[in-house]
Structures are given as C-alpha cells and as structure tokens.
Amino acid sequence: MADLFDRFAPLMAQRDALLGDGGINPFQVKMDELLSPTEAMIDGRRTILAGTNNYLGLTFSPEALKAAHEALEACGTGTTGSRVANGTYGSHKDLENTLAEFFGKEHAMVFSTGFLANLGILSTLMGPEDYILMDADCHASIYDGVRASQAQIIRFRHNDAADLEKRLARLEGKPGNKLIVIEGIYSMLGDKAPIAEIVAVKKKFTNVYLLSDEAHSLGVLGRYGRGLPEEAGVEDDVDFIVGTFSKSVGTVGGFCVSNHPHFDMLRLVCRAYVFTASLPPSVVVSAIANLKLIKQGGALRARLMRNAEHLHRGLSDLGLKLGSDVSSVIAVVAPDPQVAVAFWRGLIEAGVYVNLALPPATPFGYSLLRASLCAAHTEGQIEEIIAVFATVAARLGLIERPAAKRAAG
Amino acid sequence: MSGAPAETVARLIPLLEPFNKTGAHLSAATRFTEDLNFDSLIVMEFVAAVEDAFDISVPLNILPDVATVGQLAAAIEKILGEEKS
Numbered sequence: 001m002a003d004l005f006d007r008f009a010p011l012m013a014q015r016d017a018l019l020g021d022g023g024i025n026p027f028q029v030k031m032d033e034l035l036s037p038t039e040a041m042i043d044g045r046r047t048i049l050a051g052t053n054n055y056l057g058l059t060f061s062p063e064a065l066k067a068a069h070e071a072l073e074a075c076g077t078g079t080t081g082s083r084v085a086n087g088t089y090g091s092h093k094d095l096e097n098t099l100a101e102f103f104g105k106e107h108a109m110v111f112s113t114g115f116l117a118n119l120g121i122l123s124t125l126m127g128p129e130d131y132i133l134m135d136a137d138c139h140a141s142i143y144d145g146v147r148a149s150q151a152q153i154i155r156f157r158h159n160d161a162a163d164l165e166k167r168l169a170r171l172e173g174k175p176g177n178k179l180i181v182i183e184g185i186y187s188m189l190g191d192k193a194p195i196a197e198i199v200a201v202k203k204k205f206t207n208v209y210l211l212s213d214e215a216h217s218l219g220v221l222g223r224y225g226r227g228l229p230e231e232a233g234v235e236d237d238v239d240f241i242v243g244t245f246s247k248s249v250g251t252v253g254g255f256c257v258s259n260h261p262h263f264d265m266l267r268l269v270c271r272a273y274v275f276t277a278s279l280p281p282s283v284v285v286s287a288i289a290n291l292k293l294i295k296q297g298g299a300l301r302a303r304l305m306r307n308a309e310h311l312h313r314g315l316s317d318l319g320l321k322l323g324s325d326v327s328s329v330i331a332v333v334a335p336d337p338q339v340a341v342a343f344w345r346g347l348i349e350a351g352v353y354v355n356l357a358l359p360p361a362t363p364f365g366y367s368l369l370r371a372s373l374c375a376a377h378t379e380g381q382i383e384e385i386i387a388v389f390a391t392v393a394a395r396l397g398l399i400e401r402p403a404a405k406r407a408a409g
Numbered sequence: 410m411s412g413a414p415a416e417t418v419a420r421l422i423p424l425l426e427p428f429n430k431t432g433a434h435l436s437a438a439t440r441f442t443e444d445l446n447f448d449s450l451i452v453m454e455f456v457a458a459v460e461d462a463f464d465i466s467v468p469l470n471i472l473p474d475v476a477t478v479g480q481l482a483a484a485i486e487k488i489l490g491e492e493k494s
C-alpha cells in the first residue's frame with residue numbers, strides 16, 4: 001500500500017544502515033547540562049563542545065544575561081505577534097538601529113531566524129523575470145529562498161569568480177535584474193569567498209547586485225567584526241548583507257542590512273517577515289548587548305584565530321585530511337559515511353563534540369567531522385581535542401598510531 | 410518534447426559516459442534517475458560538464474522537468490536559441 005513516507009524509503013534505508021546499530025545517534029544529541037560556552041554534560045560525560053558555531057563564546061556574556069533578565073521581567077516571555085502587528089517593541093527598533101550603525105548602512109531589518117532572513121529577502125527581492133547567480137555551495141536557506149523567488153537560478157562553481165563572469169557574460173543584454181549570492185565563510189569547510197574578485201566581476205556588468213550571507217563571518221572577520229566585506233575592504237560594494245544571531249552573537253534571530261533607498265518597502269511585502277511572530281524581547285536585547293561586545297571584540301577574535309591555528313596545526317600534524325586552510329571552522333575529511341559515523345562516536349565517547357556532516361549536505365560529497373572553534377576554548381581544551389582525534393583516528397586505522405606521549409594525553 | 414535533436418543527443422552521450430556507473434545503454438530515452446541512478450551530487454557534476462561543453466548556463470529551474478537524455482537535449486537547444494536572441 002502506498003504511504004506518505006514512501007518517498008523517503010531510500011533515505012530511511014540509508015539511515016538504518018548507517019545508524020541503526022544502537023550506537024549514539026549523531027543527529028539526536030542531548031545536552032543535559034551546560035557547564036560553560038565550551039563544556040556540557042552529554043550522556044553523563046563532561047564533554048568539550050567543539051561544534052557549536054559559538055565562535056566568540058558569548059552565550060553567557062554577563063551583559064547579555066543581565067539585559068535578557070531585565071527584559072524578561074519587564075516585557076514577558078514573548079510578543080505573541082508579527083512585526084507588522086503587535087510584535088514590534090522598542091527593543092526591536094533599537095536592535096535595527098544597532099545593526100545599521102554596526103554595519104554603517106542606512107537600513108536594517110530583523111527576522112526571527114537567519115533561515116527566514118534568507119528565505120524572505122531572496123524570495124521577495126527577485127521575481128520570475130530576474131536572474132540569481134549563486135555559489136553552488138550556498139546554504140539550504142538560500143536554495144529555498146531563490147527557488148521561492150521563481151527567478152532563473154544559475155549556479156556558479158564554488159568560489160570561482162571566472163566562472164561567475166562567464167555566466168554573467170552569457171546573460172548580457174537580457175532584461176531583468178541580476179543578483180549574485182555568496183557567503184562570507186562557507187559553513188561546511190570554513191573557506192572564504194574571494195569577495196574582492198567577485199566584486200571586480202560585478203563591476204564589469206550593469207544591473208548586478210551582490211548579497212553576502214555573513215552567518216559564519218560576522219564577529220569572526222574584520223577589525224570590528226563586520227565580516228568578510230570589512231576584512232576585504234569592499235563593504236560599499238555589497239548591496240545586501242544577511243546574517244544570523246545564532247552563531248557569534250550567541251542567541252537566535254536573523255537580519256538584513258542595506259543602503260538601498262527603498263529597502264523599507266520589504267517590511268510590507270516580505271512574507272517571512274510579515275507572517276511570523278517577532279523575537280522575544282529578551283532575545284532582542286541579548287543580541288544588542290553582544291553586538292556591542294563584538295564591535296570591541298578584537299581580543300576575542302585574536303583568541304579565536306589562535307585557537308583555530310592551534311587545532312589546525314595539531315590535526316594536520318596527525319596526518320588527517322583537512323577541508324581547508326586555517327579557519328574558525330575546521331573539517332576533518334573521513335573516507336566514507338560509515339567511517340565518519342564511527343569516528344564521530346569515538347569522539348563523543350571520549351568527551352569531544354563536533355558536527356557530523358554527510359553528503360548531500362556537504363561539498364564534494366565529503367563525509368566530515370566538522371569542528372568550530374570558540375574564543376573561550378583554552379589551550380588545554382584544544383590539546384585534549386587533538387589528543388582525542390589522534391586516539392580515535394589511530395583506532396580506525398586512519399593514521400599511524402600516535403606517539404606514546406600523545407596517546408596518554 | 411517529441412523529436413529530441415539527434416545532434417545534441419550525440420554530443421551529450423560522450424559527456425555522460427564518465428557518469429555511467431550502471432553500464433546502462435545510452436540513448437535519448439535513457440532516464441537519469443531510474444537508469445543511471447543519478448543523485449543530486451552527480452546531477453550537479455554532470456550539469457557542470459554539459460555547461461562547459463556547450464558554453465551555456467543551465468538554470469536550476471529546468472532540472473525537475475528533465476528526466477531523460479532527450480529532454481535534456483531539447484532543453485539545451487532551447488537555451489542555445491535564447492542566448493543567441
């Protein structure tokens with residue numbers, strides 16, 4: 001008999017083959033107690049968190065905690081309404097002003113998540129007569145947003161400005177607007193977009209706009225944490241910056257900033273903004289407090305990069321295959337999904353949490369143990385992460401048995 | 410989509426060869442999913458090879474309507490026609 005879920009049958013079979021043997025399910029990890037931004041109790045074990053995208057460790061910042069407590073008492077647990085109805089409080093406006101000032105842009109719009117920001121902005125800005133040129137490795141929320149726009153969707157090769165140029169040239173003379181969509185740092189491997197080259201290509205054509213999703217680079221790159229456009233010195237050439245509060249900002253929510261004179265029109269027509277409830281004020285003020293810390297967060301960024309260099313060096317010295325150069329995201333490439341699952345279980349059982357990422361969600365069909373660094377990781381924690389990787393990788397036969405000193409660590 | 414352009418099909422078949430892991434017979438009627446077991450990653454790689462060979466961009470939007478080699482050939486013809494215009 002036909003069943004609604006028959007369409008998932010191949011995936012269910014794959015899932016059962018991969019995870020069905022009773023070990024810990026990597027996609028159903030439960031944090032029983034948070035000990036700090038970098039440690040939690042999982043399965044009764046003290047576990048180092050090395051896969052939470054909590055790049056600056058701000059989830060417990062005293063400034064945000066204090067503001068959130070006060071807002072909870074003053075405004076309650078939720079707004080119970082959309083931004084265009086009863087869901088805009090003073091703090092929502094304050095957050096939008098903070099963002100505009102932070103990025104030096106005229107306009108800012110806050111969404112309930114980063115996913116909704118991408119979905120809403122992309123689906124609303126572009127229409128059936130337009131062209132979207134997107135990096136092939138973009139996030140699922142970007143894919144969903146561009147599909148919903150009904151624009152012609154053209155993918156260019158990941159981080160390949162020359163391929164983008166070829167594709168723009170093929171569209172020359174066609175009516176319709178063109179929007180290039182990239183990410184500052186790509187989430188799976190942690191590699192950066194060649195944004196200066198992309199801007200140079202953009203400038204060779206007319207009617208071409210650029211949107212960058214700074215989800216993983218906000219707070220991480222640039223002297224003041226404004227992401228890749230700041231680091232690369234091309235902020236004026238990025239027409240729309242999308243981002244999330246769910247990573248370096250340490251809470252939840254999404255946003256878009258822009259200098260476009262009519263940007264505010266989106267507040268009326270963007271369905272992902274209009275038809276969903278706004279963020280609770282406690283979340284909103286947490287974001288404001290942490291954005292201030294991010295702006296002055298040069299020392300945090302320096303610690304984050306030191307930690308990234310430390311982990312990258314340690315893992316590559318072990319002989320593991322890494323997905324990219326030093327970055328706040330460091331992904332170890334496993335030979336196949338089975339080995340990746342065994343690797344992940346070995347790590348969690350030894351008290352290290354990283355993300356397991358499997359194809360088709362990964363570039364090149366890679367099976368990944370994806371670590372993300374935190375400014376709050378100590379050198380000792382990084383050493384421990386490296387030692388645990390060494391032990392598990394050796395047990396799986398992926399590297400030579402590590403030197404006795406390290407195995408004992 | 411009757412009468413898939415034979416010349417385009419003939420150009421597609423050698424491009425498809427490296428992706429033919431099932432050893433299926435390749436013709437205009439070959440189906441990507443059922444006969445060749447294509448998944449989304451292979452589709453991406455194959456489409457990139459086609460784009461290079463024909464010097465075109467294949468919009469993502471058309472892929473759901475392309476099930477066979479013949480249908481892909483027809484879609485390519487259409488894109489080539491539009492790019493000239």
Ligand SMILES: Cc1ncc(COP(=O)(O)O)c(C=O)c1O
Binds near residue numbers: 118183187216253
């Ligand atoms: C590149 C990218 N964009 C957008 C999002 C969505 O952000 P959010 O968690 O706020 O929905 C994420 C992360 O989930 C992401 O990695």
